[in-house]
Amino acid sequence: MKQQKVSLSIFFPTYNEEENIRQTITDTMRAVEESPYVGEYEIIVVNDGSSDHTQSIAEDFSRKYPVVRVINHPHNRGYGAALKTGIAAARMEYIFFTDADLQFDIVELQNLLIHLDEYPVVIGYRAPRRDPFMRLLNAWGWNRLNRLLFGLKIRDIDCAFKLFKREEVQSLPLQSKGAMISAETLIRLTRKLVPVKEVPVSHLPRKAGSPTGAKFTVILRAFTEMIELYRGELGLVTHKEALKFMSVGVLNTLLDVTAYLYLTRATALFADHLTIAKLFSFLVGTVSSLLLNRYWTFGLRTRLTLGEVVRFYAMTSVSLTINVAMMNFLVGVGVYDLVALAITTVFTFIANFTLSKVWVFRQRQTGTTFIPQS
Numbered sequence: 001m002k003q004q005k006v007s008l009s010i011f012f013p014t015y016n017e018e019e020n021i022r023q024t025i026t027d028t029m030r031a032v033e034e035s036p037y038v039g040e041y042e043i044i045v046v047n048d049g050s051s052d053h054t055q056s057i058a059e060d061f062s063r064k065y066p067v068v069r070v071i072n073h074p075h076n077r078g079y080g081a082a083l084k085t086g087i088a089a090a091r092m093e094y095i096f097f098t099d100a101d102l103q104f105d106i107v108e109l110q111n112l113l114i115h116l117d118e119y120p121v122v123i124g125y126r127a128p129r130r131d132p133f134m135r136l137l138n139a140w141g142w143n144r145l146n147r148l149l150f151g152l153k154i155r156d157i158d159c160a161f162k163l164f165k166r167e168e169v170q171s172l173p174l175q176s177k178g179a180m181i182s183a184e185t186l187i188r189l190t191r192k193l194v195p196v197k198e199v200p201v202s203h204l205p206r207k208a209g210s211p212t213g214a215k216f217t218v219i220l221r222a223f224t225e226m227i228e229l230y231r232g233e234l235g236l237v238t239h240k241e242a243l244k245f246m247s248v249g250v251l252n253t254l255l256d257v258t259a260y261l262y263l264t265r266a267t268a269l270f271a272d273h274l275t276i277a278k279l280f281s282f283l284v285g286t287v288s289s290l291l292l293n294r295y296w297t298f299g300l301r302t303r304l305t306l307g308e309v310v311r312f313y314a315m316t317s318v319s320l321t322i323n324v325a326m327m328n329f330l331v332g333v334g335v336y337d338l339v340a341l342a343i344t345t346v347f348t349f350i351a352n353f354t355l356s357k358v359w360v361f362r363q364r365q366t367g368t369t370f371i372p373q374s
Contacts (some may be wrong), residue, residue: 005038143156
């Protein structure tokens with residue numbers, strides 16, 4: 001249990017919370033002053049361009065209590081921008097933030113503080129989460145998508161009840177300005193191998209004010225920022241390569257079909273030799289696959305070698321043999337043909353991608369430095 005008192009910056013990103021901000025600040029001051037784990041502290045209200053009386057109420061507190069500061073955005077810049085402002089403005093050893101909508105019990109901050117001896121980052125997860133079914137479904141999908149694209153294994157990414165060691169979070173080059181900010185923060189921390197402790201916290205129904213997280217513009221901005229981060233340095237390299245490999249596969253299939261149709265329909269030479277036409281169309285697809293995957297999927301910029309060509313066509317031959325054998329086996333043991341086709345296709349894709357990455361287009365150390373394409 002944490003015994004030594006810490007200095008703590010507490011901030012609230014707020015937007016049109018005039019009905020909640022007064023109680024939020026009052027409850028926070030009481031809870032922190034009664035806490036055995038907090039010494040010096042400050043409270044920062046980040047007013048993100050509110051159009052109601054949030055700013056004036058917060059500034060009344062700041063005039064009465066020196067521990068309260070107010071930072072105003074001249075216009076609404078988004079949740080991520082408000083979080084970045086609060087993080088940058090913090091002066092104490094640790095930073096804690098939560099929303100000003102009274103959906104969390106600030107007294108439960110103690111449940112996070114007790115873990116600071118072992119963890120520089122302690123975050124809450126809502127147990128249970130008091131939101132409508134659609135928001136719960138959206139959150140489940142959002143968490144799974146972040147896990148798939150970024151490998152982020154956090155139970156409740158957007159739970160607004162987080163405690164950080166200031167030096168850990170202020171050094172992050174955060175880019176998001178919208179709802180992607182929480183995910184980006186945790187992705188960057190976990191990539192730095194910063195230990196994160198997850199703690200259950202109560203989640204209360206909102207009694208006043210209106211939530212903004214479900215607005216279409218907020219959701220669209222979050223997905224846009226997710227795509228930008230994935231395309232940038234945070235996207236997992238293997239995931240990007242797999243998506244490119246899949247795209248090349250689709251393109252090559254179209255080339256194969258197009259070439260076959262051209263040879264058998266637009267020319268008289270192969271009209272009576274369909275098997276030979278299929279062989280030529282297949283070769284067109286393989287040449288395209290070889291070049292596109294080498295230069296685009298895996299980003300190789302060196303000269304194509306004979307060894308790579310031999311390995312590529314060896315892999316292709318083995319892949320065809322396994323594909324046919326697996327399909328025949330699955331159908332032979334009674335698997336429905338379309339199901340067998342799906343299983344065979346997935347297995348073949350995984351095998352081809354793995355062999356292409358680690359064998360066919362393996363990156364050899366030479367006198368130059370290899371720089372993969374993002």
